[in-house]
Amino acid sequence: MHRFANPNRFLKLANAILPWAAGLTVILTLAGLYYALVASPEDYQQGATVRIMYVHVPAAWMALFVYTAIAVASAVALIWKHPVSDLFAKASAPVGAAFTFIALVTGALWGKPMWGTWWVWDARLTSMLILFFLYLGHMALMNAFDDPQRGYKAAAVLALVGVVNVPIIKFSVDWWNTLHQPASVARMDGPAIDPAMLTPLFLMAFAFKAYYITVALLRMRGEIAEAKVRAISMSQVHG
Amino acid sequence: MSGFLAVVRRDLRLALRQGSDSMMVVTFFVLTVVLFPFGIGPEPGILERVAAGVLWVTALLASMLSLDRLFQTDYEDGSLDLITRSPQPLSVLVLGKVAAHWLTTGLPLLAAAPLLAVLLNMNADGFGVLVVAFALGTPTLSLIGAVGAALVLGARRGGVLLSLLVLPLYIPVLVFGVSAVDAAIMDLPFKAQLLILGGFLLGAAALCPWATAAALRQAVE
Amino acid sequence: MTDQAFDAAEFAGENLVCIRGERIVFADLSFSLGPGEALLLLGPNGSGKSSLLRMMAGLLRPSAGQLTWGGEPVADDPEAHGGRSRYIGHHDAIKPVLTVHENVAFWSRLWAGDGSRETVEKALDAFSIGHLLEVPGRWLSAGQKRRVNLSRLLAAPAPLWLLDEPTTALDRATVATVEHLLAEHRARGGMVVLSTHTDVSLPGAKVLQMDDFAVDPALSGLDAEMAVAEDEPWTEGVRP
Numbered sequence: 001m002h003r004f005a006n007p008n009r010f011l012k013l014a015n016a017i018l019p020w021a022a023g024l025t026v027i028l029t030l031a032g033l034y035y036a037l038v039a040s041p042e043d044y045q046q047g048a049t050v051r052i053m054y055v056h057v058p059a060a061w062m063a064l065f066v067y068t069a070i071a072v073a074s075a076v077a078l079i080w081k082h083p084v085s086d087l088f089a090k091a092s093a094p095v096g097a098a099f100t101f102i103a104l105v106t107g108a109l110w111g112k113p114m115w116g117t118w119w120v121w122d123a124r125l126t127s128m129l130i131l132f133f134l135y136l137g138h139m140a141l142m143n144a145f146d147d148p149q150r151g152y153k154a155a156a157v158l159a160l161v162g163v164v165n166v167p168i169i170k171f172s173v174d175w176w177n178t179l180h181q182p183a184s185v186a187r188m189d190g191p192a193i194d195p196a197m198l199t200p201l202f203l204m205a206f207a208f209k210a211y212y213i214t215v216a217l218l219r220m221r222g223e224i225a226e227a228k229v230r231a232i233s234m235s236q237v238h239g
Numbered sequence: 240m241s242g243f244l245a246v247v248r249r250d251l252r253l254a255l256r257q258g259s260d261s262m263m264v265v266t267f268f269v270l271t272v273v274l275f276p277f278g279i280g281p282e283p284g285i286l287e288r289v290a291a292g293v294l295w296v297t298a299l300l301a302s303m304l305s306l307d308r309l310f311q312t313d314y315e316d317g318s319l320d321l322i323t324r325s326p327q328p329l330s331v332l333v334l335g336k337v338a339a340h341w342l343t344t345g346l347p348l349l350a351a352a353p354l355l356a357v358l359l360n361m362n363a364d365g366f367g368v369l370v371v372a373f374a375l376g377t378p379t380l381s382l383i384g385a386v387g388a389a390l391v392l393g394a395r396r397g398g399v400l401l402s403l404l405v406l407p408l409y410i411p412v413l414v415f416g417v418s419a420v421d422a423a424i425m426d427l428p429f430k431a432q433l434l435i436l437g438g439f440l441l442g443a444a445a446l447c448p449w450a451t452a453a454a455l456r457q458a459v460e
Numbered sequence: 461m462t463d464q465a466f467d468a469a470e471f472a473g474e475n476l477v478c479i480r481g482e483r484i485v486f487a488d489l490s491f492s493l494g495p496g497e498a499l500l501l502l503g504p505n506g507s508g509k510s511s512l513l514r515m516m517a518g519l520l521r522p523s524a525g526q527l528t529w530g531g532e533p534v535a536d537d538p539e540a541h542g543g544r545s546r547y548i549g550h551h552d553a554i555k556p557v558l559t560v561h562e563n564v565a566f567w568s569r570l571w572a573g574d575g576s577r578e579t580v581e582k583a584l585d586a587f588s589i590g591h592l593l594e595v596p597g598r599w600l601s602a603g604q605k606r607r608v609n610l611s612r613l614l615a616a617p618a619p620l621w622l623l624d625e626p627t628t629a630l631d632r633a634t635v636a637t638v639e640h641l642l643a644e645h646r647a648r649g650g651m652v653v654l655s656t657h658t659d660v661s662l663p664g665a666k667v668l669q670m671d672d673f674a675v676d677p678a679l680s681g682l683d684a685e686m687a688v689a690e691d692e693p694w695t696e697g698v699r700p
Contacts, residue, residue, distance in 0.1 A: 008686050078453070083685040130407050137404040144394035147481040153457040154390045158404060161386055161450050165408050168439075172411035179418065227482055227682035234483060235677035245569045249558075256557035317551025324518050325570050326543030332570075459519050 010084050011224065014217045021217065025210040032203035040200050049113050053197070056106035058205040059099045060124075063131055066096030066212060070138070071163035074156035084220070086152035089159065090142055091219035095212055097135035103128055123177035127170050134162045148227075242327030246335030247342075254343040260305050265347045268301040272355045283360040290359035291420035294369070295376075298348050299409050302377060305344050306384040306405070307391070307398045309336060314392045314458060323452075323459050330448035333455070337378075337385045337448065345377035361424070368423035368433070375436040376416045382440075382447035383408050389454035412439060466619035466649040468495040468544075469530030471516075476525035477688065478511045482681035485511050486673035489525075491666070493653065495619075496646045498662045501655040503670030509655035510550070512670070513624045516653060517547035524688040543571070545620035550628075552609040556598030560584065560608055563597055564615050571616035583614035587637060602629040610638065613645075621645060623654045635660065 036054035043050035070089045077085040107125050108118045119125070142155040254260055275293050279285055313319040323329055352373050353366050361369070387405035391397040419432035472492035478485040485508035493499050501509040514520040516527065518534060518541050527534040534541045554563050561580055568583075569575030584590045587607040592600070600608065606629045613621060621642075627635050639661050642652055654660060 008683065009690055010686065080689070082689040083682060084689070130410060133403070133407040137407065140400055140403055141390060141394070144391070144396065144400055149481065150393065150457065150460070154454065157386075157450060157454050157457070158390055161408070164446065168411050169407070172414040176414040176418070224682060228680045230482060231680035232678050241573055242570055245566060245575070249566050252562065253555060253557060316555070317549055317553035318555070320519055320547065320549055320551070321553055321567065324538070324542040324547060326539050327570060328539060460521065
């Protein structure tokens, strides 16, 4: 066997981090859920509904965090051409899209008791929805080519174009929203948050981060294995 | 500069000889706008209220319609290989292609918009601003669209994919374009919106050709 | 078309690696070409002749290694490389609705800032298609298209010609014309890299057998890219 049978530096690193990241995910999620569902107070206005926040807010944070991470990885991929950054961007996109989707769904679930409707064209929800479309576009472009390299590179350019646009879109949506804001809708950010609510919020936020690292590494490892399988089956064609 | 002009001249000549693109875009624009009275009813009050939004949304879709052809034919017949390795800076040549695209699609939309505004009972106070907003906004659409068109070269289902990539990026132009016209109709100040649209155009003119050039270089690899 | 000599420098590639669609097409390929010299690429389909020519043209970035012109890396100034080299690929890049003159003049203007009628006429005459000047591209036969394509070499002179199977669809007489033009180009200090399936006489040309640079087809291109990115030596012992 030649030297490619040995895992390279990245795989060694990934294999070392994975158990820790996975363990951390489980511990933080359990602790976060305990504080979120049992050990934290109810909101004096919202009642138990406020607990949706412990999923909704960290998910929304992750949605932005993962998009930023993809943009950074894309810049690295385009400038230094390290294939690991391509794999990272590919592995991240569905995770980020899932977090965005969770933020949207929990937002709707929260909106029903709070505002009496599943959906309002609130500036944040609208921006999130657009971010979700940016994720979908990124994933679709990544998978639209027969040559995976072409998909990686096109998606990297798109991610950079997107990240330049995200603040502009956010600004536009805020402007648009202040023009059209219906007066009856209550804002989500009310009075200052109770410190007892911060513990589960941050626990959940870190649990989501650890989960992201775990899944990203697993997917990257899978991608490398898949490339090996493809190479072997291709070699039978090219003989 | 000579490269820019050479590309504009060539693409305009191609568009004139092939003919159909500009006509198709304007026809689509008119036809889609005409569908709205059927969809929401012919009451002048309602049409007047939605006129600016309908015109902008439809213009967005119409300008997207011709985008996939922007680089596709050059890509298929090998011209793109030769363009990307020309001694002239690629971003300048891209700007030339975008300029030609705008002249053949954006400009006709601009001309048709006031006529359609009449059909939608739009208040005459908004006409001037509508034209100015279109003049500032549609080139931005062409510039952003060029990035998308370059990215989907060689992709499966490129046309559908293109709309998924480009439409979310069009939202800022839509927001401020509609807002400017609405403000003018309601006798409110509209200068800020037009300035922002102008800012978008400058920003897009600076960044999009560069991103498009990067995408084209990858497409020919 | 001028008769003056080119002030060409040495064009060389060192340890080029090409990875396309996760397949390692060739690895550790080096060559050098001086003024007046020619390089003939030989090898079966899929051995990377076209990829190497596209790489030399600056269309395809080498996964590793670099191309140099007079010792300077080509990638540092791609526009300058575009100015000094002409690439003829598989596609003829002829617009069906433009006349032959418009087609050729556009490229002449873009590449050499010329585009004048005399230049285009002279270039077309060299391939005996001067009479097609005002004919739209869609009326041309495959052989005529190829000749129009080749006439661009003369309408915008440059020292380095990169020709990917230039004689496809050409009759014997035109192949002789091409051979004659190649010799003339080299006599003026120009350089030629050419891949071909048919016989094109290139006296004194260096030959590159693409098979010599193939690698074990079971290698994953992704793994190779990682090794390149991490600067690990990987090409020893991978020849089939």
